[in-house]
Amino acid sequence: MMPRHQASGFSNGYPREKTFDLSPHSFQPRTSIAAQRQRKRLFIRLGIVFFVVILITLWVWPKSAFASVLSLGLLGASSELELETVRYYDLTNVQGTARGWEREERILLCVPLRDAEPHLSMFFSHLRNFTYPHHLIDLAFLVSDSKDRTLEVLSDNLEQIQADADPKQPYGEVSIIEKDFGQEVNQDVESRHGFAAQASRRKLMAKARNWLLSAALRPYHSWVYWRDVDVETAPFTILEDLMRHNKDVISSKSNNSADVWRPLPDWLGGEQPYDLNSWQESETALALADTLDEDAVIVEGYAEYATWRPHLAYLRDPYGDPDMEMEIDGVGGVSILAKAKVFRTGVHFPAFSFQKHAETEGFGKMAKRMKYSVVGLPHYVIWHLYEPSVDDIKHMEEMEQERIAREKEEEEKKAKAAKLKEEFGDGADTWEQDKQELKELKDKAAEEEKRRVKEEKAKVAQLKQNTNKEKPATKDEKATTNQGKPKAKQEKSQAKQEESEVDDEKPATNKGKSKAKQEESEADVEKPRANREKPKASRQKPKPKKEKLAGAEAEDDNVVAGDSEKKRLAE
């Protein structure tokens, strides 16, 4: 059939040019009658209304199941459909190794708290500085029987850290656990460490620790780190430092416990071991244990039970090798890193008398019983906050009174002298004049002498310079513990030491912080080396502080000094 109405065709033999053209050209009757058209319009209107209604419902309830059906699952309530109820964990993947940060091993950091509000700011400054990847650390706090604002301050601080703009700051799972045990024991130093209260107090502490652990330990944890909130100074790399021991010296099972010292006022000899719970078992103690009642608990550091055990705390040598290990039987709770495996297989803090020990000491005993190696690092030092005991406070009061008496005496003396002067007039004036003249003569002679000595010295120095070039300062040799360390590091530590000596006022930790930041920004390859260095720096830190404390004359200043130190740390 021939096409009749082609736009491209010829209607009269000539091609048409650019004329508007509708096809078909012929008249065609309407295909629908009026009633149908009306119905169609009605349908269209209904359709529009329906569409609008759906749009509105989608807008109002964007997550309804209806929406997900209409949009073929693109919109709406898929989150509930993806509720995950089954979890599968292989515990062989979370054994804990020496280089956990490379294998992304998760650490559970446990902190038992009780009326700890004043220590929290200091604790959080430590928390922010940990060099172990934060997202691999899960935090668990147990707040028990607190009467101050511990809970509020804690959760505020934690919210802040989790919302931090720096992606390296937020931690992993953060849980705050509240549980009151109804402890009647007072938390101040005297009642805390008084002999009579020890056994029941330690048992309650043990319970608190167990509750915390059992609520917070998960199948994905490789390590568990216990930390007291009132630690004042500790290396930022402490987690890596303790973890590293796993590979180097101990086989695969280990506990590490850093020992704890606290800086003290001068009259107590500068420092005093705080944590006496880390010790090696002694024959005397074993014999003593046999004589005791089943429920008795041996506590260290009290004259009532003389155990003659070698304590980690007393073994400290300021220049000792921080990596040195020592087998111990009892563990102190201030800073313990343990493999999660140890806790998984059942070792806990006995809240009963386990082989005559409770809490952390019982923990050490039980770990040993289950053939795990328990190791302490006698030269790896962290500093506990100094809190004066009642005896100390008494001593302070006595000294204060002495001081007042002395001042009074001096004042009286002065008054006397003044009186004498008044009474006997200025007969001393002529004497003074003569004295002045004599002195001038003497000074002249001395100056001459000095000039001569100086010239000589310059000569000697010139000679010395040539020989002295290779020799490092003797002081440094003493300070560096590892002989095989590269020279660059030695110089670095020297520089740091000098720096810290020059300006005692500058807080040591701030310095470390800025340094840590700086190193962080450097290439990752640098990190292990940096890690090795930092603890060393911080170990040297306490030194200037000690001097400062020693320098402080008024004894009651020490408490204040501690406070200001804390504030600076918080900054």
Add this chain to the structure above:
Amino acid sequence: MARPMGSVRLKKANPLTLLLGAVLCVFILFFLISPSSSSSSSSKTRVVVDSARHHLSPPTSPYRKPKSDAAVELGPPPVTRYNLNNVTITADPIGNQEHVLILTPMARFYQEYWDNLLKLSYPHGLITLGFILPKSKEGNAATALLQQQIQKTQKQGPEKDRFKSIIILRQDFEPSLSSQDESERHKMVNQKARREDMSKARNSLLFTTLGPATSWVLWLDSDIVETPPSLIQDLAGYSKPVIVANCFQKYYDAETKSMAERPYDFNSWQDSDVAQKLGASMGPDDILLEGYAEMATYRLLMAYMATNPSEKDTVVPLDGVGGTALLVRADVHRDGAMFPPFAFYHLIETEGFAKMAKRLGWQPYGLPNYKVYHYNE
């Protein structure tokens, strides 16, 4: 060509047909939407109550899986507060909506065990299951079977059968015994090593799954194939810190030609002086065992205390407990009571657990006439 299809179809259109079509459409839409909406309405309340936003959360609760594209923007986990003072442990666990953790160390999977589990009448939405399986060939097979059943129940099963959350752990130590056969397992020389492993498995399972919300822990062995459906409520109803049911085994008695039952678990007992003295003469690492003729302890065994089945409520204090069907207040475990994998007062595993609970001030009890049944090989 000249007559478009529209008019043809409209001409034939019957209002009745149209109506039918519309009804059908509504019907289909309704069924498309209804199953998901009805489940979401019930699970929505559940979601609000105890599902976690992040996968770093207590495994005793489910969590909402982030969509694959949303995983990137998932921020750090939130700070979560758990008030353990509000975790109630009462004699009326259903009324107080108390969460129960059922823990099972598993070496072999028995279908009867799973079927029995599904029959428990305690609200499944309050039950979390925890399993630990060895990493042996047998363990792999059991895991596969277990996962199959879990899939069936949690994904396809009816809503009321689904458990709140399920945790599967694989052991991190080699089983010291290669064979799980009954004869091999029960040899006296093998007992200590076997039960040390069991203890470690139990502890690993317990301390990683306990979490902050659990009120009760039910230890149920994987070879327990028959229990009363109300097991949890019944045991909790006695409001004892540690309570154990009596474990029996059904067998075919060749003499009477009928099914009969015999006591199976001998680990629940009251102590005797003989056993005490025997213990005192032992080395620190030796353990006392029950049910072996070589070691007569003369302890009072709960297995033989069963009297009249109608006196179900008889409660007896015990010094040692078995782990076949053992209900423990979560407090007891939180205080530190665990299954010692070493000789603790010459006791090990569940018996040592009873001793440790006692040392912590919790007295274990037993129900001699309340029976659960062990699988018969």
